Amino acid sequence: MLGKRLQQLRNKFELTQEELAKILCMSRSTYAQYEVDRRKPDYDTLHRIADYFKVSIDFLLGRTEYSIIEECCLPSRLKMIRELNDISLEQLAEGLNLSLNDISQFETGEKYPTPSTLKVLAECLNCSVDFLLGRITEPRPYLFESQQGYSTLDAYGSDDPLQDLPEEAKKSLAEFKEFILNKYRKEN
Numbered sequence: 511m512l513g514k515r516l517q518q519l520r521n522k523f524e525l526t527q528e529e530l531a532k533i534l535c536m537s538r539s540t541y542a543q544y545e546v547d548r549r550k551p552d553y554d555t556l557h558r559i560a561d562y563f564k565v566s567i568d569f570l571l572g573r574t575e576y577s578i579i580e581e582c583c584l585p586s587r588l589k590m591i592r593e594l595n596d597i598s599l600e601q602l603a604e605g606l607n608l609s610l611n612d613i614s615q616f617e618t619g620e621k622y623p624t625p626s627t628l629k630v631l632a633e634c635l636n637c638s639v640d641f642l643l644g645r646i647t648e649p650r651p652y653l654f655e656s657q658q659g660y661s662t663l664d665a666y667g668s669d670d671p672l673q674d675l676p677e678e679a680k681k682s683l684a685e686f687k688e689f690i691l692n693k694y695r696k697e698n
Contacts, residue, residue: 511572513547519563520545534558566645583644585619591635591642592617605634 520530531541534555543549551559560567568574592602599617603610606627615621616631623631632639640646675683 512550512570513545515570515572516559517545519565523563533562584622584642585617587642587644588631588635589617591637595635597635602631602634606630 520527523530525533527542527545528538531538534541535558536555540549544551556567556570560570566574592599597605599610599613603613606613608627612621612623616623628639628642632642635642638646
């Protein structure tokens with residue numbers, strides 16, 4: 511599927527394999543092998559291809575028919591998620607150790623953050639980089655345990671989960687324990 515999609519996109523942009531290979535910083539033969547599905551691009555190359563054609567990686571891999579990524583949505587999404595989190599431009603700039611001017615320019619589209627700054631922006635705003643770039647529509651499609659505000663270890667109030675059981679459950683366990691002990695004492 512990838513090869514077919516690459517060929518369609520290259521033809522749509524009226525590029526030769528040689529031209530596209532140069533744009534993607536690779537040899538024509540390497541690129542040609544992608545188009546005939548003899549070789550698969552690595553993770554970074556796949557991202558470069560998606561970024562160049564402004565399509566999702568899911569589209570390239572045949573997981574969706576929807577190819578369009580909203581053009582230049584970083585400014586509007588950045589402002590929206592910042593405001594949803596009730597963070598001022600000044601607070602965001604201070605939190606990221608960037609100038610207020612930089613943050614303001616990110617939101618107007620006059621300037622774009624570096625990939626590392628984009629990652630820190632997403633973390634600070636509690637959303638994904640894909641959301642900021644318009645690749646997905648949900649700001650938080652999944653949360654890691656560290657982002658959920660609790661730990662699964664916090665589910666237990668003590669090191670011994672039995673201590674947190676209701677008295678009725680503790681009594682039932684004690685009775686069952688006594689039953690098992692008696693059963694095996696008699697057999698020995």
